[in-house]
Amino acid sequence: MTIHWCGTGLSAVPGLRRLLSRGHPVKVWNRTVEKARDEVGDLTDNIAAFDMAALGAEVAAGDVVISMLPADMHVPLAKLCLAADAHFVTSSYIAPEMRALHDAAAAKGLCFVNEVGLDPGIDHLMAHQLVAEYRASAACDVENALSFISYCGGVPKIPNAFRYKFSWSPYGVLKALSSPSKSLKDFAELNVARPWDAISSYEAPLPTPESFEVYPNRDSLPFIKDYRFDPSWKVRDFVRGTLRLNGWSEAWAPVFREIETLKGPEGDARMREMSAQFWKDNAYDEGEPDRVIMCVALKAEKDGKILWHKTYVMDAWGDERGTAMARLVSVPVSLAVEAALDGKLPHGVSAAPHDPALVADWLGEVGGLAQHLALVDHLK
Numbered sequence: 384m385t386i387h388w389c390g391t392g393l394s395a396v397p398g399l400r401r402l403l404s405r406g407h408p409v410k411v412w413n414r415t416v417e418k419a420r421d422e423v424g425d426l427t428d429n430i431a432a433f434d435m436a437a438l439g440a441e442v443a444a445g446d447v448v449i450s451m452l453p454a455d456m457h458v459p460l461a462k463l464c465l466a467a468d469a470h471f472v473t474s475s476y477i478a479p480e481m482r483a484l485h486d487a488a489a490a491k492g493l494c495f496v497n498e499v500g501l502d503p504g505i506d507h508l509m510a511h512q513l514v515a516e517y518r519a520s521a522a523c524d525v526e527n528a529l530s531f532i533s534y535c536g537g538v539p540k541i542p543n544a545f546r547y548k549f550s551w552s553p554y555g556v557l558k559a560l561s562s563p564s565k566s567l568k569d570f571a572e573l574n575v576a577r578p579w580d581a582i583s584s585y586e587a588p589l590p591t592p593e594s595f596e597v598y599p600n601r602d603s604l605p606f607i608k609d610y611r612f613d614p615s616w617k618v619r620d621f622v623r624g625t626l627r628l629n630g631w632s633e634a635w636a637p638v639f640r641e642i643e644t645l646k647g648p649e650g651d652a653r654m655r656e657m658s659a660q661f662w663k664d665n666a667y668d669e670g671e672p673d674r675v676i677m678c679v680a681l682k683a684e685k686d687g688k689i690l691w692h693k694t695y696v697m698d699a700w701g702d703e704r705g706t707a708m709a710r711l712v713s714v715p716v717s718l719a720v721e722a723a724l725d726g727k728l729p730h731g732v733s734a735a736p737h738d739p740a741l742v743a744d745w746l747g748e749v750g751g752l753a754q755h756l757a758l759v760d761h762l763k
Contacts, residue, residue: 385410386720387442389433389460390451391419393550394474394500397705398713402720403427412438435459444468447720450475451713457481461488461495468493470723474500474716476601482732489731494723498734500712501675502535505749506623507735508742509533509679509695510610512758515739517681518613522691527683528570528619529612534585534597534679536626537708540672540700546631548665550673550708554658561642564599566622567607575599578625579639582632587678588696588759595676596631599624611737619684626676672701673708675753682761692761699753710752718745 388399389412402409403426412433413419419430431437433452438460442448446469450460457473458480464471465484470493477497488495498504510533517523539548549556564575575581578598585597603623612618632639638657645653667673680694699707715735722728727741736742750756 384408384724385441385443385446387412387438387446387448388451389413389438389449389456391422392451393706394709394712395451396422396713397710398715398717399423400426401714401717407720410441435463439463439467442467442469446470447472447723449473449716449720451716454478457497458484464493464495465491470494470496472496472499472716472719472723474498474504474712476503477732477734485732492730494728494730495732496719496723496728496734497732499715499719501708501715502533502677504715504735505697505711505746506533506535506677506679507609507737508745508749509677510606510681511735511737511742512739512746513679513681513693513695514610514612515737515742516693517683517691520691522683524683524685524690525613525615525617527685527690528617530620530680530682530684531610531618531622532585532620532678532680533623534587534595534626535675535677536595537673537675538626538628539667540674542628543665544634545665546628546634548667548671548673549662550667550706552658553661553665554655556661557638557642557654557658559600560639561645562601564601564603564624566599566603566620566624567618568620568622570617570619572604573599573622577639577643579632579635584629585626585678587626587676588694588761589676589698590755594629596627596629597624598627609734626678667706673706674698674700675707675711689762694759694761696755696757696759697749697753698755702754707753711749714748714752715745718748 386409391413411419411430414433416432448464448471450457450473461471537550566573582596582598586592586594599622677697683691701707
């Protein structure tokens with residue numbers, strides 16, 4: 384059995400080093416071999432230039448392929464795994480083309496694991512834990528009105544004028560800002576074409592409470608089912624969103640105005656130009672600490688009274704171990720690899736686990752990656 388780790392980019396290395404240091408047989412594939420050697424050459428010399436044909440020739444039954452490559456590579460790699468009877472792991476969202484592989488992978492007893500990074504990933508674990516605790520509580524009642532929020536953001540530990548620095552492709556950030564979102568607000572579906580039209584304020588229950596700007600992203604609605612909300616529950620609010628430093632919307636106002644004008648191939652070309660400039664102007668300096676904040680909360684109310692309200696809150700920043708973003712994305716990926724090899728994950732296409740034992744174990748690991756992780760009971 385070999386673990387094939389593909390990609391040693393900005394958010395990949397801590398999880399890869401964890402697997403290597405634990406003695407797993409790992410082959411590293413990267414487009415630039417020298418870059419991979421710089422990152423993990425002290426732990427392994429089993430490093431090769433990434434190439435689909437070369438990888439396909441080496442992947443064997445029972446192996447695991449991890450994709451930390453751009454999103455358009457995930458499905459081709461998963462199909463390669465399907466042909467080779469190998470497992471597949473990535474931190475990215477489950478694309479429709481990936482979900483279409485579920486039955487074939489399940490029939491072969493293969494684990495195709497997605498959404499096991501930071502967001503998506505750690506947020507799923509927190510949500511599963513909150514729902515399980517609420518369901519087991521005396522407060523659980525179908526007459527309650529439920530409100531769920533899940534906010535996550537990577538921000539500079541030392542704020543800059545732009546109120547943001549890039550730890551991943553600025554082009555990806557700009558594309559995300561161009562995407563509509565769906566969520567629930569006051570029992571009704573909220574459709575937002577542009578995130579900056581739905582920015583609100585959120586106070587995170589950190590040891591010293593701190594306010595942030597937040598906005599909904601993507602389509603939150605499928606996660607109501609994914610998080611095992613009972614179909615009979617009355618869901619007032621349900622939103623998964625992005626968290627930013629206060630002042631972000633003002634600093635980015637010119638960016639928003641330009642994004643609105645970009646259409647078609649010319650618009651995409653301009654977005655790539657903007658991305659290159661943003662990377663030049665607002666990338667992290669060598670050794671500069673980043674910061675990640677995540678808050679996932681569930682609240683139950685009846686007749687205007689709050690009956691149950693808990694929030695998972697996490698605060699992490701870059702230190703001598705490297706960036707917070709890299710730790711929190713890639714270490715959960717390494718946990719998923721081990722769980723797949725140990726037969727602890729379902730066959731077919733799946734996201735971060737809801738099994739209580741795995742959730743507890745993984746959140747325990749996350750506690751060692753963040754400087755602060757707490758479950759806040761607002762009624763105590």
